[in-house]
Amino acid sequence: IQLTQSPSSLSASVGDTVTITCRASQGISRYLAWYQQKPGEAPKLLIYATSTLQSGVPSRFSGSGSGTDFTLTISSLQPEDFATYYCQHLNSYPGTFGGGTKVEIK
Amino acid sequence: QVQLQESGPGLVKPSQTLSLTCTVSGGFIRSGGYYWSWIRQHPGRGLEWIGYIYYSGSTYYNPSLKSRLTISVDTSKNQFSLKLNSVTAADTAIYYCARENEPMDAIDIWGQGTMVTVSS
Numbered sequence: 235i236q237l238t239q240s241p242s243s244l245s246a247s248v249g250d251t252v253t254i255t256c257r258a259s260q261g262i263s264r265y266l267a268w269y270q271q272k273p274g275e276a277p278k279l280l281i282y283a284t285s286t287l288q289s290g291v292p293s294r295f296s297g298s299g300s301g302t303d304f305t306l307t308i309s310s311l312q313p314e315d316f317a318t319y320y321c322q323h324l325n326s327y328p329g330t331f332g333g334g335t336k337v338e339i340k
Numbered sequence: 341q342v343q344l345q346e347s348g349p350g351l352v353k354p355s356q357t358l359s360l361t362c363t364v365s366g367g368f369i370r371s372g373g374y375y376w377s378w379i380r381q382h383p384g385r386g387l388e389w390i391g392y393i394y395y396s397g398s399t400y401y402n403p404s405l406k407s408r409l410t411i412s413v414d415t416s417k418n419q420f421s422l423k424l425n426s427v428t429a430a431d432t433a434i435y436y437c438a439r440e441n442e443p444m445d446a447i448d449i450w451g452q453g454t455m456v457t458v459s460s
Contacts, residue, residue: 267446282448
């Protein structure tokens with residue numbers, strides 16, 4: 235199963251709402267997770283099962299979708315949100331990752 | 341809380357074996373409900389899922405690496421390990437050990453990662 239993220243990068247300002255899309259090459263039910271990675275750090279789990287927020291993750295992050303199309307939305311972008319975001323499916327193995335979306339400061 | 345720490349050589353010669361160990365602290369590998377995993381990230385690139393091992397020893401490997409890969413577990417030391425044979429420059433990457441949380445179907449804990457360079 236291949237995951238295609240779009241866009242691969244975007245520029246946004248603090249306070250903006252950002253939407254990142256992850257499309258699966260076949261249906262994965264709701265077995266999709268989102269991670270945030272900052273330079274020099276390991277990825278951090280943000281959302282699992284498409285829309286469940288990991289403990290401690292701010293509520294401005296949200297996820298939605300099912301089947302093959304999924305989105306990560308960041309409302310009111312904060313300075314600490316500038317990072318690269320990855321989706322991953324675990325509907326089956328190998329649990330492939332999307333190519334990543336780099337969110338940069340405009 | 342549970343923490344993971346990778347260890348192993350940072351430099352491996354081509355055709356040799358890359359060996360890494362992940363030490364788990366703050367919890368036990370033999371606790372059910374978790375898959376102990378390896379993921380790698382080529383420099384400046386995305387994430388590649390390598391494989392996992394369950395505490396019982398059952399494994400699943402990425403088919404693209406399966407012929408060269410062995411993941412093992414030592415519950416007495418609370419460690420799991422990765423061995424990748426016949427390495428080339430294409431295996432140069434940051435290697436992360438991680439915990440996949442089965443009920444979540446997500447990787448909820450990551451090690452800090454260790455850079456491994458394949459070069460003569």
